[in-house]
Amino acid sequence: MQYHNKPYDSLKVGDTAELMRSCSVDDFYVFANNSGNHNPLHLATEDGDGDHVNEALAPAMFVGALISAVLGNILPGAGTLYKSQCFDFVERAHAGDELVSKVTVLEKRPNREVVFDTIVTRVSDAAVIVSGQAVVIAPEKEMVFAEIDLPGLVVKRHRHFDAIMDRARPLPAMPTAVVAPEEPNSLGGALLAARETIIQPILIGDPDKIAAAATEIGASLKGFEIVPVRDHFSAANAAVDLVAEGRARALMKGHLHTDELLKAALRRDRGLRTGRRFTHVFVMDVPGQPRPLLVTDAAINIEPDLETKIDITQNAIDLARSLGIEQPRAGVLSAIETVNPAIRSSVDAALLSKMAERGQITGGLVDGPLAMDNAVSLAAARTKGIVSEVAGKTDILVVPNLDAGNMMAKQLTYIANAEGAGVVLGAKVPIILTSRADDDKARLASCAVAALHEARISVASGGV
Numbered sequence: 001m002q003y004h005n006k007p008y009d010s011l012k013v014g015d016t017a018e019l020m021r022s023c024s025v026d027d028f029y030v031f032a033n034n035s036g037n038h039n040p041l042h043l044a045t046e047d048g049d050g051d052h053v054n055e056a057l058a059p060a061m062f063v064g065a066l067i068s069a070v071l072g073n074i075l076p077g078a079g080t081l082y083k084s085q086c087f088d089f090v091e092r093a094h095a096g097d098e099l100v101s102k103v104t105v106l107e108k109r110p111n112r113e114v115v116f117d118t119i120v121t122r123v124s125d126a127a128v129i130v131s132g133q134a135v136v137i138a139p140e141k142e143m144v145f146a147e148i149d150l151p152g153l154v155v156k157r158h159r160h161f162d163a164i165m166d167r168a169r170p171l172p173a174m175p176t177a178v179v180a181p182e183e184p185n186s187l188g189g190a191l192l193a194a195r196e197t198i199i200q201p202i203l204i205g206d207p208d209k210i211a212a213a214a215t216e217i218g219a220s221l222k223g224f225e226i227v228p229v230r231d232h233f234s235a236a237n238a239a240v241d242l243v244a245e246g247r248a249r250a251l252m253k254g255h256l257h258t259d260e261l262l263k264a265a266l267r268r269d270r271g272l273r274t275g276r277r278f279t280h281v282f283v284m285d286v287p288g289q290p291r292p293l294l295v296t297d298a299a300i301n302i303e304p305d306l307e308t309k310i311d312i313t314q315n316a317i318d319l320a321r322s323l324g325i326e327q328p329r330a331g332v333l334s335a336i337e338t339v340n341p342a343i344r345s346s347v348d349a350a351l352l353s354k355m356a357e358r359g360q361i362t363g364g365l366v367d368g369p370l371a372m373d374n375a376v377s378l379a380a381a382r383t384k385g386i387v388s389e390v391a392g393k394t395d396i397l398v399v400p401n402l403d404a405g406n407m408m409a410k411q412l413t414y415i416a417n418a419e420g421a422g423v424v425l426g427a428k429v430p431i432i433l434t435s436r437a438d439d440d441k442a443r444l445a446s447c448a449v450a451a452l453h454e455a456r457i458s459v460a461s462g463g464v
Helices: 025-035 060-073 159-168 184-195 207-217 232-244 258-265 306-322 344-357 372-376 378-383 402-414 440-460
Strands: 002-004 016-022 081-089 098-108 113-122 128-137 144-146 174-179 199-205 225-228 250-253 279-285 293-296 329-333 365-370 396-398 419-425 431-433
Touching: 016 060, 025 060, 060 081, 060 098, 060 113, 060 128, 098 128, 159 279, 159 419, 159 440, 174 184, 174 232, 174 440, 184 199, 184 207, 184 250, 184 440, 199 207, 199 232, 199 250, 207 225, 225 232, 232 250, 232 258, 250 258, 250 440, 258 431, 279 306, 279 402, 279 440, 293 306, 293 402, 306 329, 306 344, 306 396, 306 419, 306 440, 329 344, 329 372, 344 365, 365 372, 372 378, 372 396, 402 419, 419 440, 431 440
Parallel strands: 174 199, 174 250, 199 225, 250 431, 293 396, 329 365, 329 396
Antiparallel strands: 002 144, 016 098, 081 128, 098 113, 113 128, 279 293, 279 419, 419 431
């Protein structure tokens, strides 16, 4: 697209131009960062005036700046400089509103000064949001320039996790056996989830170490049950005992190795086996993506065979449904999107897809093999001629092995600024896995994901 400016000598009184702009929540976050105006009235996640409603009002100067887009791009266009601008803020715009900014030449003055009438209106009801006048110095000569390809912006905002936590908070706090919360991060994550009423933690481990961790983070342990156990092996088994007794409906990993916790969960006597393999799912909130991405298996099954991949896929579909995705789309990944007998992952993917067609995997759509590009990008899928209900719209990425899954999850976290919630499925209760590197948002989200899944399992089994 090319823009033609209109120099001073070509301007006439009555000349007019306009632009339309849809306001988004992310626009207001970008404005807050650029301007330094962090007024919570403008931020969708905040209640800025204490009325228990998150307003997401458009910042007044954001709306006013829409006038400058018309003056700088169209009329007079390139080379225009502001001299003054007055505004009368008549109404308020909100995220989701479509606004039209319009300028009209009122007067031409010496020294290339031009006076414009300026107005911004809302499309839905024609309400005037801002009116006023601008005085600019118009360009001296005619210019043509191509639309500038500005760098894209991605707002580092984790709205998917916010929505998951909003759904989990109204649930009764889930009794959770927290195993060895003996250092600040693991204890702090459990206590934070308790403050958010997502879990009701039962702390199992060395009481002296738990108390020292609490002192380090300045937290009180008053009101929390502590089960004193001096070693990690005994702590993990005590936690599984609490599940067997019906006192806990989830496990949460603290400061111990994952295999120590899973070994206790897999014990034959009063363990947590269900007939399915234990599998791990990362729920990833990737900024800029329209939906959360589930990556599986990235932490437990190293080189899964076809039988294990069936459980990996089914467990992930079940979890996605617990998160409110009615018909999850599972894309089974390989290096290519065609079946090649020399690439085992492509053959497994095709078999999983056919098994889903025949009802051996239920609750969602499964397709594969898909390469990463056509799994997440509709444009890539169309370019390669892939006709599929899954390609380009995947909710679940079923990876070939643990290497691929773990690298993908960490790439999303450290390169794409994603947050990841980790949960183990296939047991009688969800097992919350957190890492020392997880921040508060990831720890909370892991607990919220587990709580939502446990609630759906409980309803399905006739519980409360």
